[in-house]
Amino acid sequence: MKRRISRSIHIPSIYDDAYLSFLEGERHVPFRIKRIYVIYKCVPGLNRGHHAHKKTHQAIFCLQGSFDLFLDDGRTKKMIHINKPDIGAEIPPLVWHEMRNLSGDAILMVVASEYYRKSDYIRDYDKFISFIKKSHG
Numbered sequence: 157m158k159r160r161i162s163r164s165i166h167i168p169s170i171y172d173d174a175y176l177s178f179l180e181g182e183r184h185v186p187f188r189i190k191r192i193y194v195i196y197k198c199v200p201g202l203n204r205g206h207h208a209h210k211k212t213h214q215a216i217f218c219l220q221g222s223f224d225l226f227l228d229d230g231r232t233k234k235m236i237h238i239n240k241p242d243i244g245a246e247i248p249p250l251v252w253h254e255m256r257n258l259s260g261d262a263i264l265m266v267v268a269s270e271y272y273r274k275s276d277y278i279r280d281y282d283k284f285i286s287f288i289k290k291s292h293g
């Protein structure tokens with residue numbers, strides 16, 4: 157099966173006197189959600205991430221503010237500007253990712269398919285490239 161670097165995820169929004177947006181596991185994201193975390197009160201212009209996950213599949217949203225998501229699957233590199241609460245991006249396993257140029261007011265929400273495990277992270281880019289060569293040939 158062809159691997160996908162990322163796809164954008166549009167979640168439904170309902171408006172009456174406020175917007176209400178919702179995200180359902182195994183529907184709007186292609187996995188069962190085991191963990192949700194948020195990143196906020198960022199130093200303006202901050203870059204974070206710089207890793208890939210071996211198994212964890214994620215989707216990232218920016219509930220407020222903006223940032224640039226850099227993705228690299230070892231073959232293709234992609235940059236996505238994320239600045240709307242209802243349009244996020246998928247981060248599949250084995251995709252190197254960096255959140256760049258976070259605005260000071262950015263509030264990121266990430267939904268993940270796995271519980272936190274330090275050993276799921278590949279934080280060295282050369283090791284990431286070796287790992288994907290071993291996994292995908």
Ligand code: T46
Pocket residue numbers: 191193195204205206214216266272
């Ligand atoms: C990711 C990007 C998008 C935990 O103890 N539990 C958790 O669930 C998470 C996510 C992190 N941590 C600890 C691990 C570190 O001691 O929180 C600390 C900061 O994590 P990290 O430096 O990995 O943060 P980011 O912003 O670089 O990356 C985070 C996620 O860790 C990562 O999985 O894909 O956001």
